Amino acid sequence: MRIGVLAVQGAFAEHSAKVCQLGAEAVEIRKRHDIQTELDGLILPGGESTAMRKLLTELDLLEPLKEMIQNGLPVFGTCAGMILLAKEISGGGTPCFGTLDISVHRNAYGRQLGSFRCVDIFAGKEIEMPFIRAPYATNVRDNVTVLASHDNRIVAVRQDNQLATAFHPELTEDFTVYEYFFQTIAKRLRK
Ligand code: GLN
Numbered sequence: 001m002r003i004g005v006l007a008v009q010g011a012f013a014e015h016s017a018k019v020c021q022l023g024a025e026a027v028e029i030r031k032r033h034d035i036q037t038e039l040d041g042l043i044l045p046g047g048e049s050t051a052m053r054k055l056l057t058e059l060d061l062l063e064p065l066k067e068m069i070q071n072g073l074p075v076f077g078t079c080a081g082m083i084l085l086a087k088e089i090s091g092g093g094t095p096c097f098g099t100l101d102i103s104v105h106r107n108a109y110g111r112q113l114g115s116f117r118c119v120d121i122f123a124g125k126e127i128e129m130p131f132i133r134a135p136y137a138t139n140v141r142d143n144v145t146v147l148a149s150h151d152n153r154i155v156a157v158r159q160d161n162q163l164a165t166a167f168h169p170e171l172t173e174d175f176t177v178y179e180y181f182f183q184t185i186a187k188r189l190r191k
Pocket of ligand 1: 047079083107133134
């Protein structure tokens with residue numbers, strides 16, 4: 001299995017490490033040439049979503065990646081990655097891929113609570129969730145499944161081939177979210 005990890009900015013190295021620990025190949029995507037190889041999945045890491053959107057545009061990666069997502073490529077966005085996927089950004093802000101039927105509140109936990117860890121349920125299983133200046137999802141449309149909430153805020157969703165978490169599973173020892181993502185990929189490959 002070959003997973004593209006967007007590596008223009010942010011916490012991509014931790015995602016690549018997780019992918020490799022699960023026995024898959026991680027292809028770090030920095031330029032247009034890197035998406036010429038066949039990919040089975042794509043990870044959009046945490047970082048700074050506005051900087052990432054700008055770089056994606058400059059590097060001529062935004063449109064081809066959007067097309068790949070629209071064509072069903074399994075994609076997993078964490079934190080800033082969730083923001084890149086979202087159709088709408090509360091309070092204004094330009095969407096990036098805009099393929100995921102949610103709105104996001106950016107930096108939603110205020111200054112004091114900018115970063116914290118908690119334990120909560122993801123798809124029926126308790127896992128550790130590190131949040132770093134995280135968003136949360138609102139206006140979740142009917143075609144979107146909520147996979148996790150924390151303090152009544154939606155922090156993980158799935159819509160067909162798109163998975164997004166407001167927290168950072170790459171910063172924990174747990175593989176639950178990756179295994180969930182890999183199952184989506186395996187199902188698509190079996191088709
Ligand atoms: N606050 C960041 C943004 O809006 C996301 C933070 C993160 O990815 N850890 O892009």
